[in-house]
Amino acid sequence: MSHHNASIADPFEFARRGAVLEAEVPAGGFTRLADQLRPAGAERAVKYRIEGESRDDKRFLVLQLETEVVLGCQRCLGDVACPVESHSRLLLVREGDELPDEDLAEDDFDPIHASRNLDVLALVEDELLLSLPLAPMHDECSVSSGGPQDDLASPFAALGKLKRSNDSNA
Incomplete structure (x- = not known):
């Protein structure tokens, strides 16, 4: 079930068909995330599922991801396991087209520019980074x-x- 160099050739067609892509990737495989991870968390699996969706004339990708990353505690500087679960709905906008305004009637999705050969791992990593806690800490810390x-x-x-x-x- 692994697609380490996954891309979606035509994300608009993927969404129109309601296609699904699922994979599991080690957390250390994401370069921007790896900078924040403790060594103990590099091999933890990041599970993701991308499902295409069409509504009216709009195309969406529904991205679900689940993992547990190991970051540095802001209090004691020790390792702290942080569970991450994210569910995002992304409106596909063609490259060069303007992204819809922030004050949309619907706010249950985020618009993104999409073009051929959409880099799945970059998309997953973006959502993962947005889901991380700003200041990871243990619930009960020894400090x-x-x-x-x-x-x-x-x-x-x-x-x-x-x-x-x-x-x-x-």
Whole structure:
């Protein structure tokens, strides 16, 4: 079920026919995503499904993706597993045509420019990057919350004590 160099030859025809493309790719195979991944997450599978859809005279791609990426926790800097599930509906707009305005009557889709040989992995990676948490963190983190008790464990507090003891010995 793997299409590592997948492209859709004619995305408008793909959508008109209601065709389906499903695959599973290692997370480390996405170059822009790989920069953010921890080594433990590079082999995790990104499962995606693209289904064509036609409504009136418009063509859409419905993209579903599911994975669990391993990123760096913003609090403790350790590895944190972040589940990602995304469901997007993309309106296909021919290259050179203007994208519809943001204030469309329907807002259940995002317009994208599409041309022959649409790069599926780039499309999946774009949606995946948009779905990542801005500041990944553990629910319960080992790093302290910064309360009064935490000053005692702080390396700066220890330096302060050392400085005070040196000042009193002088």
